[in-house]
Amino acid sequence: MTISASLLSPPPVSRRRVVVDGHETSYLEAGKGDTVVLLHGGEFGAGAELGFERVLDALAVRYHVLAPDMLGFGHSAKVVDFNDGRGLRIRHLAAWCRALGIDSAHFVGNSMGAVMLLADQTSERPLLPVRTLVAICGGGEIQQNEHMRALYDYDATMPAMRRIVEALFHDDSYPADADFVRRRYESSTAPGAWEAVAAARFRRPNALAQATGTGTGRLVSDRPYERIDVPTLVIEGECDKLLPPGWAKKLADCVRDGTAAVIPQAGHCPQIEQPAAVSRLLLEFFENQCARSRVTEQRK
Numbered sequence: 001m002t003i004s005a006s007l008l009s010p011p012p013v014s015r016r017r018v019v020v021d022g023h024e025t026s027y028l029e030a031g032k033g034d035t036v037v038l039l040h041g042g043e044f045g046a047g048a049e050l051g052f053e054r055v056l057d058a059l060a061v062r063y064h065v066l067a068p069d070m071l072g073f074g075h076s077a078k079v080v081d082f083n084d085g086r087g088l089r090i091r092h093l094a095a096w097c098r099a100l101g102i103d104s105a106h107f108v109g110n111s112m113g114a115v116m117l118l119a120d121q122t123s124e125r126p127l128l129p130v131r132t133l134v135a136i137c138g139g140g141e142i143q144q145n146e147h148m149r150a151l152y153d154y155d156a157t158m159p160a161m162r163r164i165v166e167a168l169f170h171d172d173s174y175p176a177d178a179d180f181v182r183r184r185y186e187s188s189t190a191p192g193a194w195e196a197v198a199a200a201r202f203r204r205p206n207a208l209a210q211a212t213g214t215g216t217g218r219l220v221s222d223r224p225y226e227r228i229d230v231p232t233l234v235i236e237g238e239c240d241k242l243l244p245p246g247w248a249k250k251l252a253d254c255v256r257d258g259t260a261a262v263i264p265q266a267g268h269c270p271q272i273e274q275p276a277a278v279s280r281l282l283l284e285f286f287e288n289q290c291a292r293s294r295v296t297e298q299r300k
Contacts, residue, residue, distance in 0.1 A: 009061075010030070010031075010057035010058070010060055010061055011030050011031050011032070011060050011061070012030065013028055013029070013030040013056060013057070013060070014028070014029050014030065015027070015028055015029075015075070016028075016029055017075070018096070018099055018100070020092060020095045020096045020099050021092060021095050023071060023076070023077040023079055023092065024075075024076060024077050025068060025069070025071075025076050025077070025092070025096055026048075026068070026069045026074060026075035026076045027048060027066055027067060027068035027069065027096075028048050028049060028052075028056065028065075028066070028067040028068075029064075029065070029066050029067075030056060030057070030060035030064075030065050031059070031060030031061065031062070031063050031064050031065050032063075032064050033062055033063045033064050034063055034064065034105070034106065034131075034286070034290070035063065035064045035065075035066060035102055035104070035105040035106070036059055036063045036064065036065045036066070036105060036106045036107075036108065036282075036286070037066050037067070037068070037097075037102070037105045037106070037107045037108070038051070038052045038055075038056070038059075038065065038066070038067040038108050038109075038113075039067075039068070039070065039093075039107065039108065039109035039110070039112075039113025039114070039116060039117065040052065040067070040069075040070065040073065040074075040110060040111075040112075040113050041110045041111030041112045041113060041138075041268075041269070042073075042111060042112025042113075042197070042200070043111070043112075043151055043164055043168065043197075044151070044154045044156075044161070044164060044184075044188040044193075044194065044197050044198075045161065045164070045183075045184035045185065045186075045187040045188035045193075046073055046074075046112075046187070046197075047069050047073050047074030047075070047187055048067035048068060048069050048074055049067075049074070050183065050184060050187060050272075051067070051110055051113075051269070051271070051272070052067050052110075052271060054271065054272055054275035055271045055275045055278055055279045055282070058275070058276075058279035058283070059279065059282060059283070062283065062286075063106070063286070066100070066102075066105075068093065068096060070089050070092075070093065070113075071088065071089050071092050071196075072089075072192075072193075072196030072197060072199075072200075073193070073196070073197070074187065078191070078192030078193065078195065078196040079196070080195075080196050080199040080200070082199065082202075085199075085200050086115075086116060086119060089116060090116055090119065090120050090127055090128065091127060093116070093127075093128060094127035094128055094129075097128065097129055102129055103129050104129050104131045105129055105130070105131055106131055106132045106134070106286050106289075107128065107130045107131075107132070107133055107134065108134040108136065108282065109133075109134070109135055109136065109138055110136040110137060110138065110269060110271060111136070111137050111138045111268060111269070112138065113136075113138065114134075114135035114136055114137065114138025114139060115135075115138045115139065117130065117133050117135060117138075118133075118135060118138070118139055118223065118225070118228075118251075119223070121133060121227065121228045121230065122223040122224050122225055122227045122228060123227075130230050131230060131289075132230055132231045132232070132233070132285070132286065132289050133228065133230050133231070133232045133233070134232070134233045134234075134235065134282060134285065135232070135233070135234045135235065135251070136235040136269075136270060136271060136278070137235065137236065137237050137240055137242075137243060137268045137269065137270065139234060139247065139248070139251045140236075140243035140244060140247030140248070140251070141243070141244070141247070142242055142243065143242060143243065143244060145241070145242075146167075147166070147167035147241040147242055148167070148242060150163035150164050150166065150167045151164055151167055151242075152201050154188070154194075154198070156185075156188060156189050156194050158181065158182070158185050161181055161184055161185040161188060162175045162181050163175075164184070165180070165181050165184060167241055167242065167268070168241075168242075168267055168268045168269050169267045169268070169269065169272070169273055170237070170238075170239035170240075170241075170265060170266055170267035170273060171265070171267075171273060174273075225251065225254035225255050225258075226254060226255070226256060228255045228256065228258075229256060229257075230257070231257045231259075231285075231289045231292075232252065232255045232257060232258045232259070233252075233258075233259050233260075233261065233281070233282075233285045234248040234249075234251050234252045234255075234258060234259070234260045234261070235248065235260075235261050235262075235263060235270060235278070235281065236248035236249075236260065236261070236262045236263070237262075237263055237266040237267050237268055237269070237270045237273070238262050238263060238264045238265065238266060239265065239266060239267050240266075240267050240268050241267055241268065242267075242268050243268070248260040248261070248262065259285075261281055263277055263278060263281075264277075
């Protein structure tokens with residue numbers, strides 16, 4: 001008999017800290033069972049709690065859930081690598097997994113977190129112990145519009161944070177919620193937080209400008225997605241203001257074992273805006289993959 005996760009009381013969520021490669025690393029932990037790792041986005045004010053607090057309880061009823069603040073964000077060390085910022089975070093995350101004894105896990109990334117997972121798993125030598133991969137609103141080509149500019153041109157003021165929130169969400173109630181905007185503002189202005197995130201947006205004088213988005217659903221790059229050899233779910237927000245419609249299916253079609261899903265009435269952070277729908281989708285995906293693994297083992 002399967003008991004619905006909604007009928008079970010969620011386990012408590014703890015904030016923990018560990019030093020990895022000399023850098024203090026903060027993370028949330030809850031639940032027992034197979035491990036699920038949640039990777040937050042890269043906007044100003046982002047972090048594990050703000051990014052996943054609305055789905056963490058539902059997942060922790062069935063799984064051992066870990067959600068780290070990545071380097072430069074939240075309560076973790078404010079460290080920047082101007083040569084290879086994404087590579088530094090991936091290597092640090094892999095070292096964090098080793099420190100916690102994680103040799104296989106379901107990985108879920110939103111926005112920057114999703115792009116990190118895709119970059120790692122399409123590399124010649126992936127570092128992360130990915131069992132299954134879920135990319136939420138990360139992998140399509142960011143469109144050049146006023147919402148993208150709001151993410152980049154942040155001056156650490158409440159009005160500017162309100163514009164970021166407006167860019168991330170479909171529902172107008174989010175930028176109108178003063179408490180929600182303030183939480184993100186306070187996270188973005190913690191010591192070192194603005195500097196660490198702003199550093200990733202620096203461009204030296206006369207550097208080539210970024211390619212402009214075409215709105216055609218093009219993928220973020222010509223990565224060899226066919227290298228991804230783990231079951232992959234790509235989630236698109238139906239009303240995402242930053243990514244063009246249709247990018248998720250195009251990405252999923254490039255992966256050997258890829259599936260796409262669209263969350264209605266959601267922007268760039270469906271796990272916040274439509275947490276019940278995203279939780280159901282994740283739980284079904286994980287359970288299906290676990291069932292497939294059991295069948296494979298039985299056949300051996």
